[in-house]
Amino acid sequence: MSQAKISISVRRAGTAVSIVDIQGEITSFAETALTEAYNQASRGGVNTILLNFEGLEYMNSGGIGLLVTMLIRANRQNQQLAAYGLTEHYQQIFELTRLNEAIVIFGSESEALAALPQA
Amino acid sequence: MTSEPTGAESRDAAHWAHPVSRLKVSDVPTGAVSLNVEGRQVVGPLQGFGQLWQKTYRLRMPGAQVEPAQVVDHMKQKLPELMPPGSRFYPSVSGVQPGELVLINATLPGVPGIIATGVMVLYSDEESFTLMCPEGHPEAGWNTFSAYEEQGVTVAQIQSLARANDPVFEFGFRFMGGSAQQERIWRHVLSGLAQAFGVPAEVEFLKTLVDRKLQWSQAKNVWYNAAIRSALYAPVRLIRRLVGRRS
Numbered sequence: 001m002s003q004a005k006i007s008i009s010v011r012r013a014g015t016a017v018s019i020v021d022i023q024g025e026i027t028s029f030a031e032t033a034l035t036e037a038y039n040q041a042s043r044g045g046v047n048t049i050l051l052n053f054e055g056l057e058y059m060n061s062g063g064i065g066l067l068v069t070m071l072i073r074a075n076r077q078n079q080q081l082a083a084y085g086l087t088e089h090y091q092q093i094f095e096l097t098r099l100n101e102a103i104v105i106f107g108s109e110s111e112a113l114a115a116l117p118q119a
Numbered sequence: 120m121t122s123e124p125t126g127a128e129s130r131d132a133a134h135w136a137h138p139v140s141r142l143k144v145s146d147v148p149t150g151a152v153s154l155n156v157e158g159r160q161v162v163g164p165l166q167g168f169g170q171l172w173q174k175t176y177r178l179r180m181p182g183a184q185v186e187p188a189q190v191v192d193h194m195k196q197k198l199p200e201l202m203p204p205g206s207r208f209y210p211s212v213s214g215v216q217p218g219e220l221v222l223i224n225a226t227l228p229g230v231p232g233i234i235a236t237g238v239m240v241l242y243s244d245e246e247s248f249t250l251m252c253p254e255g256h257p258e259a260g261w262n263t264f265s266a267y268e269e270q271g272v273t274v275a276q277i278q279s280l281a282r283a284n285d286p287v288f289e290f291g292f293r294f295m296g297g298s299a300q301q302e303r304i305w306r307h308v309l310s311g312l313a314q315a316f317g318v319p320a321e322v323e324f325l326k327t328l329v330d331r332k333l334q335w336s337q338a339k340n341v342w343y344n345a346a347i348r349s350a351l352y353a354p355v356r357l358i359r360r361l362v363g364r365r366s
Contacts, residue, residue: 028265028278058131061242061249061263065173065280068164072171072330089129096138096241097251098163 004029005058008037014118017048019109023055028062038070047079048116052109054085064097071102080104084112134244136218142239142253144220151209151222154235154352155345159253161239162284164329167259168337169283169292171330174302177323178275178309183316187266188245190275193315194264194308195248201311206304217243221250227257227346228296232353236345238262252281255343257297259284262305275312277305280329285341289333 006024013019018041026034041049051067074081084106086094094100106112141160147153164171180190194201195215199208209222222237236257238250247265252258260281267274279301283289291297306322313320341347 058129060131060134060244060247061261062247062265062278065164065261065263065278068280069173069329071165076330087129089132089135092138093135096136096161098161098166102165 004033006030006033008033010037010040012044012046013050013113015044016046016118017050017113017116018042018046019050019052021052021055023057025058026056026063026066027058027060028066030063031066034066034070038073042074042077042079049074049079049081050109050112050116051081051083051103052085053083053087053090056085056087056090059090059093064093064099067099067103071099075102080116082106082112082116084108131244134217134242136239136241136251139218139239142220142237144222144237146211148209148211148222151207152224152233152235152349152356153222153237155255155343155348156220156222156235156237156253159255159343161241161251161253162256162259162340163251164260164280164282166337166340167282167284168286168334168340169289170328170333171260171282172279173327173329174279174305175323175325175327176277176302176305176309177325178313178318179269179321179323180273180275180313180316180318183273183318185273185316187268187273190266190273190312190316191246191248191264194266194275194312195243197311197315201308203304203307215240215243215248217241227291228300229291230346230350232350234346234349235352236349252284254284254340255345255348256284257288257291257345258282259337259340275309277309279305282330282334284337285344286338287341287344287347291346 009021082104141158144157206225211219219240224233241251242249249263251261258281262279309322310320
Protein backbone atom coordinates (compact mmCIF):
# COMPACT_ATOMS: atom_id res chain seq x y z
CA MET A 1 0.00 0.00 0.00
CA SER A 2 1.26 3.50 -0.74
CA GLN A 3 2.52 5.36 2.27
CA ALA A 4 1.61 8.77 3.57
CA LYS A 5 4.33 11.22 2.59
CA ILE A 6 3.44 14.00 4.94
CA SER A 7 4.71 15.47 8.15
CA ILE A 8 2.57 17.81 10.20
CA SER A 9 3.30 19.87 13.28
CA VAL A 10 0.94 22.00 15.31
CA ARG A 11 1.73 25.20 17.16
CA ARG A 12 -0.32 27.86 18.93
CA ALA A 13 -0.49 31.54 18.07
CA GLY A 14 -2.12 33.22 21.03
CA THR A 15 -5.01 31.65 22.87
CA ALA A 16 -7.47 31.18 20.04
CA VAL A 17 -5.47 30.22 16.95
CA SER A 18 -3.67 26.99 16.14
CA ILE A 19 -1.32 26.79 13.18
CA VAL A 20 -0.95 23.48 11.37
CA ASP A 21 2.31 23.30 9.40
CA ILE A 22 1.99 20.85 6.53
CA GLN A 23 5.03 19.45 4.78
CA GLY A 24 4.79 16.96 1.92
CA GLU A 25 1.84 15.39 0.11
CA ILE A 26 -1.87 15.57 0.82
CA THR A 27 -3.43 12.45 -0.64
CA SER A 28 -5.97 10.05 0.79
CA PHE A 29 -3.08 8.34 2.61
CA ALA A 30 -2.67 11.49 4.75
CA GLU A 31 -6.01 10.90 6.48
CA THR A 32 -4.61 9.68 9.80
CA ALA A 33 -1.97 12.42 9.97
CA LEU A 34 -4.48 15.17 9.18
CA THR A 35 -7.06 13.84 11.63
CA GLU A 36 -4.51 13.68 14.43
CA ALA A 37 -3.28 17.18 13.60
CA TYR A 38 -6.81 18.52 13.62
CA ASN A 39 -7.53 16.89 17.00
CA GLN A 40 -4.35 18.38 18.45
CA ALA A 41 -4.99 21.79 16.91
CA SER A 42 -8.53 22.11 18.17
CA ARG A 43 -7.75 21.50 21.84
CA GLY A 44 -8.10 24.23 24.44
CA GLY A 45 -10.71 26.65 23.21
CA VAL A 46 -9.24 27.31 19.80
CA ASN A 47 -11.64 29.08 17.47
CA THR A 48 -9.47 29.27 14.35
CA ILE A 49 -7.29 26.66 12.72
CA LEU A 50 -4.79 28.11 10.29
CA LEU A 51 -3.35 25.70 7.75
CA ASN A 52 0.16 26.50 6.56
CA PHE A 53 0.59 25.13 3.04
CA GLU A 54 4.07 26.59 2.39
CA GLY A 55 5.53 23.07 2.46
CA LEU A 56 2.84 21.48 0.30
CA GLU A 57 4.50 19.48 -2.47
CA TYR A 58 1.64 17.49 -3.97
CA MET A 59 -2.10 17.20 -3.62
CA ASN A 60 -4.64 15.06 -5.43
CA SER A 61 -8.43 14.93 -5.31
CA GLY A 62 -8.32 12.49 -2.39
CA GLY A 63 -6.42 15.14 -0.45
CA ILE A 64 -8.97 17.81 -1.28
CA GLY A 65 -11.64 15.47 0.09
CA LEU A 66 -9.77 15.28 3.39
CA LEU A 67 -9.74 19.08 3.60
CA VAL A 68 -13.52 19.09 3.04
CA THR A 69 -14.08 16.66 5.91
CA MET A 70 -11.73 18.68 8.14
CA LEU A 71 -13.71 21.80 7.29
CA ILE A 72 -17.00 20.10 8.18
CA ARG A 73 -15.54 18.96 11.52
CA ALA A 74 -14.29 22.47 12.25
CA ASN A 75 -17.66 24.01 11.40
CA ARG A 76 -19.36 21.56 13.73
CA GLN A 77 -17.09 22.81 16.52
CA ASN A 78 -17.84 26.42 15.57
CA GLN A 79 -14.27 26.83 14.44
CA GLN A 80 -13.04 28.73 11.43
CA LEU A 81 -10.61 27.16 8.98
CA ALA A 82 -8.14 29.48 7.27
CA ALA A 83 -5.08 28.94 5.12
CA TYR A 84 -1.92 30.61 3.89
CA GLY A 85 1.13 29.68 1.83
CA LEU A 86 -0.80 28.31 -1.13
CA THR A 87 0.97 28.67 -4.45
CA GLU A 88 -1.03 30.09 -7.35
CA HIS A 89 -1.60 26.54 -8.59
CA TYR A 90 -3.12 25.39 -5.31
CA GLN A 91 -5.16 28.57 -5.03
CA GLN A 92 -6.62 27.65 -8.41
CA ILE A 93 -7.49 24.20 -7.11
CA PHE A 94 -9.25 25.73 -4.10
CA GLU A 95 -11.16 27.90 -6.57
CA LEU A 96 -11.97 24.98 -8.85
CA THR A 97 -13.29 22.84 -6.01
CA ARG A 98 -14.92 25.90 -4.44
CA LEU A 99 -13.15 25.35 -1.13
CA ASN A 100 -12.15 29.02 -1.30
CA GLU A 101 -15.79 29.88 -0.54
CA ALA A 102 -15.45 28.32 2.91
CA ILE A 103 -11.76 28.54 3.79
CA VAL A 104 -10.35 32.05 4.07
CA ILE A 105 -7.03 32.28 2.23
CA PHE A 106 -4.26 34.66 3.27
CA GLY A 107 -0.96 35.49 1.63
CA SER A 108 1.19 34.96 4.70
CA GLU A 109 1.11 33.96 8.35
CA SER A 110 1.50 37.53 9.55
CA GLU A 111 -1.33 38.71 7.32
CA ALA A 112 -3.54 35.91 8.61
CA LEU A 113 -2.77 36.55 12.27
CA ALA A 114 -3.40 40.25 11.83
CA ALA A 115 -6.82 39.56 10.34
CA LEU A 116 -8.05 36.63 12.42
CA PRO A 117 -9.78 37.13 15.77
CA GLN A 118 -7.32 36.35 18.54
CA ALA A 119 -9.70 35.60 21.37
CA MET B 120 -15.02 20.69 -24.18
CA THR B 121 -11.66 20.95 -22.55
CA SER B 122 -9.76 23.32 -20.34
CA GLU B 123 -6.04 22.82 -20.40
CA PRO B 124 -4.23 22.58 -17.08
CA THR B 125 -1.50 25.13 -16.61
CA GLY B 126 1.40 25.75 -14.31
CA ALA B 127 4.50 23.62 -14.02
CA GLU B 128 5.43 24.39 -10.45
CA SER B 129 3.76 21.31 -9.00
CA ARG B 130 4.03 17.68 -9.97
CA ASP B 131 0.26 17.42 -9.84
CA ALA B 132 -0.42 20.43 -12.08
CA ALA B 133 -1.05 18.41 -15.22
CA HIS B 134 -3.57 16.20 -13.42
CA TRP B 135 -6.02 18.92 -12.41
CA ALA B 136 -8.66 20.61 -14.54
CA HIS B 137 -8.22 24.31 -14.99
CA PRO B 138 -10.75 26.49 -13.14
CA VAL B 139 -13.80 27.23 -15.27
CA SER B 140 -16.54 29.66 -14.41
CA ARG B 141 -19.12 27.86 -16.59
CA LEU B 142 -19.01 24.48 -18.30
CA LYS B 143 -18.95 24.42 -22.07
CA VAL B 144 -20.09 21.44 -24.12
CA SER B 145 -18.29 21.58 -27.45
CA ASP B 146 -19.06 18.16 -28.83
CA VAL B 147 -21.93 15.82 -28.14
CA PRO B 148 -21.18 12.11 -28.55
CA THR B 149 -23.56 10.21 -30.83
CA GLY B 150 -26.71 9.12 -29.03
CA ALA B 151 -26.23 11.43 -26.05
CA VAL B 152 -28.71 14.07 -24.95
CA SER B 153 -26.81 17.16 -23.87
CA LEU B 154 -28.87 19.07 -21.38
CA ASN B 155 -28.26 20.67 -17.99
CA VAL B 156 -24.50 20.91 -18.44
CA GLU B 157 -23.80 23.84 -20.80
CA GLY B 158 -23.35 27.02 -18.81
CA ARG B 159 -23.54 25.33 -15.42
CA GLN B 160 -21.01 25.81 -12.64
CA VAL B 161 -19.42 22.81 -10.95
CA VAL B 162 -20.51 22.19 -7.38
CA GLY B 163 -18.52 20.54 -4.61
CA PRO B 164 -19.64 18.90 -1.36
CA LEU B 165 -19.91 22.34 0.26
CA GLN B 166 -22.44 23.74 -2.20
CA GLY B 167 -25.22 21.15 -2.06
CA PHE B 168 -28.35 20.90 0.08
CA GLY B 169 -28.62 17.45 1.68
CA GLN B 170 -26.71 15.41 4.20
CA LEU B 171 -23.08 14.87 3.23
CA TRP B 172 -22.14 11.22 2.77
CA GLN B 173 -18.87 9.54 2.05
CA LYS B 174 -19.49 6.18 0.41
CA THR B 175 -16.63 3.82 -0.34
CA TYR B 176 -16.86 0.75 -2.55
CA ARG B 177 -13.83 -1.56 -2.67
CA LEU B 178 -12.96 -4.56 -4.76
CA ARG B 179 -9.95 -6.62 -3.70
CA MET B 180 -8.41 -8.39 -6.66
CA PRO B 181 -6.42 -11.32 -5.23
CA GLY B 182 -4.65 -13.39 -7.82
CA ALA B 183 -5.05 -10.82 -10.57
CA GLN B 184 -1.60 -9.98 -11.90
CA VAL B 185 -2.51 -6.39 -12.51
CA GLU B 186 -1.00 -3.09 -11.43
CA PRO B 187 -3.19 -0.32 -9.97
CA ALA B 188 -2.44 1.85 -13.00
CA GLN B 189 -3.76 -0.85 -15.34
CA VAL B 190 -6.99 -1.06 -13.35
CA VAL B 191 -7.51 2.69 -13.47
CA ASP B 192 -6.69 2.76 -17.17
CA HIS B 193 -9.31 0.05 -17.73
CA MET B 194 -11.90 2.09 -15.79
CA LYS B 195 -11.08 5.18 -17.85
CA GLN B 196 -11.29 3.35 -21.16
CA LYS B 197 -14.32 1.21 -20.37
CA LEU B 198 -16.38 3.48 -18.14
CA PRO B 199 -19.41 3.57 -20.48
CA GLU B 200 -19.44 -0.23 -20.76
CA LEU B 201 -19.01 -0.69 -17.03
CA MET B 202 -22.10 1.38 -16.25
CA PRO B 203 -25.46 -0.40 -15.90
CA PRO B 204 -28.03 -0.02 -18.73
CA GLY B 205 -30.05 2.68 -16.95
CA SER B 206 -27.07 4.93 -16.47
CA ARG B 207 -25.28 5.79 -19.71
CA PHE B 208 -22.01 7.70 -19.65
CA TYR B 209 -20.76 9.51 -22.77
CA PRO B 210 -17.15 10.71 -22.43
CA SER B 211 -15.87 13.18 -24.99
CA VAL B 212 -13.57 11.97 -27.76
CA SER B 213 -10.59 12.96 -25.61
CA GLY B 214 -11.70 10.53 -22.90
CA VAL B 215 -11.17 10.91 -19.19
CA GLN B 216 -8.77 13.84 -19.18
CA PRO B 217 -8.67 16.80 -16.76
CA GLY B 218 -11.31 19.37 -17.67
CA GLU B 219 -13.19 17.08 -20.07
CA LEU B 220 -16.91 16.53 -19.71
CA VAL B 221 -18.75 13.24 -19.51
CA LEU B 222 -22.41 13.51 -20.47
CA ILE B 223 -24.81 11.29 -18.54
CA ASN B 224 -28.28 10.07 -19.55
CA ALA B 225 -29.80 8.09 -16.72
CA THR B 226 -33.04 6.95 -15.18
CA LEU B 227 -34.02 7.66 -11.59
CA PRO B 228 -36.57 5.84 -9.44
CA GLY B 229 -39.95 7.59 -9.64
CA VAL B 230 -38.84 9.91 -12.43
CA PRO B 231 -40.37 9.33 -15.89
CA GLY B 232 -38.01 9.37 -18.87
CA ILE B 233 -34.32 10.04 -18.70
CA ILE B 234 -32.46 12.64 -16.75
CA ALA B 235 -29.79 14.34 -18.81
CA THR B 236 -26.80 15.69 -16.93
CA GLY B 237 -23.03 15.30 -16.89
CA VAL B 238 -19.85 15.57 -14.87
CA MET B 239 -16.48 17.23 -15.30
CA VAL B 240 -13.19 15.37 -14.93
CA LEU B 241 -11.74 17.27 -11.99
CA TYR B 242 -8.56 15.24 -11.62
CA SER B 243 -6.91 12.41 -13.50
CA ASP B 244 -3.59 10.65 -13.01
CA GLU B 245 -2.33 7.10 -13.50
CA GLU B 246 -3.86 5.75 -10.33
CA SER B 247 -7.04 7.77 -9.91
CA PHE B 248 -9.54 10.08 -11.51
CA THR B 249 -12.30 12.22 -10.08
CA LEU B 250 -15.60 13.32 -11.59
CA MET B 251 -17.20 16.50 -10.25
CA CYS B 252 -20.90 17.36 -10.51
CA PRO B 253 -22.46 20.47 -12.03
CA GLU B 254 -25.42 22.50 -10.77
CA GLY B 255 -28.67 20.60 -11.26
CA HIS B 256 -27.04 17.15 -10.99
CA PRO B 257 -28.64 14.88 -8.37
CA GLU B 258 -25.54 15.32 -6.20
CA ALA B 259 -23.12 18.09 -5.37
CA GLY B 260 -19.63 16.71 -4.87
CA TRP B 261 -17.37 14.23 -6.57
CA ASN B 262 -16.61 10.57 -7.17
CA THR B 263 -13.06 9.30 -7.14
CA PHE B 264 -12.11 6.10 -8.95
CA SER B 265 -8.76 4.74 -7.86
CA ALA B 266 -6.63 1.67 -7.36
CA TYR B 267 -3.81 0.90 -4.98
CA GLU B 268 -1.83 -2.01 -3.65
CA GLU B 269 -2.52 -3.38 -0.17
CA GLN B 270 -0.48 -6.26 1.18
CA GLY B 271 0.43 -7.43 -2.28
CA VAL B 272 -3.14 -7.29 -3.57
CA THR B 273 -4.47 -4.67 -5.97
CA VAL B 274 -7.58 -2.94 -4.70
CA ALA B 275 -9.98 -0.98 -6.90
CA GLN B 276 -12.01 1.69 -5.16
CA ILE B 277 -14.82 4.09 -5.91
CA GLN B 278 -15.41 6.76 -3.30
CA SER B 279 -18.05 9.45 -3.40
CA LEU B 280 -18.09 12.55 -1.24
CA ALA B 281 -21.36 14.22 -2.02
CA ARG B 282 -24.70 15.51 -0.83
CA ALA B 283 -28.01 15.87 -2.66
CA ASN B 284 -27.97 19.05 -4.70
CA ASP B 285 -31.44 20.25 -3.71
CA PRO B 286 -34.47 19.32 -1.56
CA VAL B 287 -36.16 17.34 -4.37
CA PHE B 288 -33.13 15.12 -4.87
CA GLU B 289 -32.66 14.79 -1.10
CA PHE B 290 -36.23 13.48 -0.87
CA GLY B 291 -35.54 11.14 -3.76
CA PHE B 292 -32.37 9.76 -2.21
CA ARG B 293 -33.98 9.22 1.18
CA PHE B 294 -37.49 8.07 0.33
CA MET B 295 -37.69 7.11 -3.35
CA GLY B 296 -34.87 4.59 -3.53
CA GLY B 297 -32.33 6.97 -5.06
CA SER B 298 -29.63 6.14 -2.55
CA ALA B 299 -30.03 2.39 -3.02
CA GLN B 300 -30.00 2.79 -6.79
CA GLN B 301 -26.81 4.81 -6.62
CA GLU B 302 -25.18 2.10 -4.50
CA ARG B 303 -26.26 -0.54 -7.03
CA ILE B 304 -24.65 1.46 -9.83
CA TRP B 305 -21.19 1.54 -8.26
CA ARG B 306 -21.41 -2.09 -7.16
CA HIS B 307 -22.30 -2.91 -10.77
CA VAL B 308 -19.23 -1.03 -12.02
CA LEU B 309 -16.90 -2.87 -9.66
CA SER B 310 -18.55 -6.20 -10.44
CA GLY B 311 -17.92 -5.54 -14.12
CA LEU B 312 -14.32 -4.75 -13.29
CA ALA B 313 -14.05 -8.02 -11.35
CA GLN B 314 -15.38 -9.90 -14.35
CA ALA B 315 -12.91 -8.19 -16.68
CA PHE B 316 -9.96 -9.20 -14.51
CA GLY B 317 -11.29 -12.64 -13.55
CA VAL B 318 -11.63 -12.10 -9.81
CA PRO B 319 -14.62 -12.72 -7.53
CA ALA B 320 -17.08 -9.81 -7.51
CA GLU B 321 -17.04 -9.27 -3.75
CA VAL B 322 -17.57 -5.56 -3.24
CA GLU B 323 -17.00 -4.07 0.23
CA PHE B 324 -19.12 -1.06 1.07
CA LEU B 325 -18.59 1.57 3.74
CA LYS B 326 -20.92 4.49 4.31
CA THR B 327 -20.13 7.46 6.60
CA LEU B 328 -22.37 10.39 7.37
CA VAL B 329 -19.92 13.29 7.29
CA ASP B 330 -22.44 16.08 7.88
CA ARG B 331 -26.02 15.42 8.93
CA LYS B 332 -27.08 19.05 8.55
CA LEU B 333 -29.26 20.18 5.67
CA GLN B 334 -28.01 23.39 4.07
CA TRP B 335 -31.23 25.30 3.66
CA SER B 336 -29.37 28.23 2.13
CA GLN B 337 -28.81 25.93 -0.86
CA ALA B 338 -32.49 24.99 -1.32
CA LYS B 339 -32.56 27.41 -4.23
CA ASN B 340 -30.46 24.91 -6.20
CA VAL B 341 -33.78 23.31 -7.20
CA TRP B 342 -33.99 25.93 -9.95
CA TYR B 343 -31.42 23.93 -11.93
CA ASN B 344 -32.81 20.47 -11.00
CA ALA B 345 -31.84 18.30 -13.95
CA ALA B 346 -34.72 15.83 -13.43
CA ILE B 347 -37.34 18.57 -13.57
CA ARG B 348 -35.68 20.29 -16.51
CA SER B 349 -35.23 17.02 -18.39
CA ALA B 350 -38.93 16.21 -17.90
CA LEU B 351 -39.95 19.68 -19.07
CA TYR B 352 -37.71 19.37 -22.10
CA ALA B 353 -38.95 15.87 -23.05
CA PRO B 354 -41.90 17.11 -25.22
CA VAL B 355 -39.55 19.46 -27.08
CA ARG B 356 -37.21 16.55 -27.80
CA LEU B 357 -40.12 14.44 -28.98
CA ILE B 358 -41.37 17.17 -31.36
CA ARG B 359 -37.87 17.70 -32.73
CA ARG B 360 -37.51 13.96 -33.32
CA LEU B 361 -40.86 13.78 -35.15
CA VAL B 362 -40.06 16.84 -37.25
CA GLY B 363 -36.66 15.34 -38.04
CA ARG B 364 -38.27 12.11 -39.25
CA ARG B 365 -40.70 13.95 -41.57
CA SER B 366 -38.10 16.18 -43.21
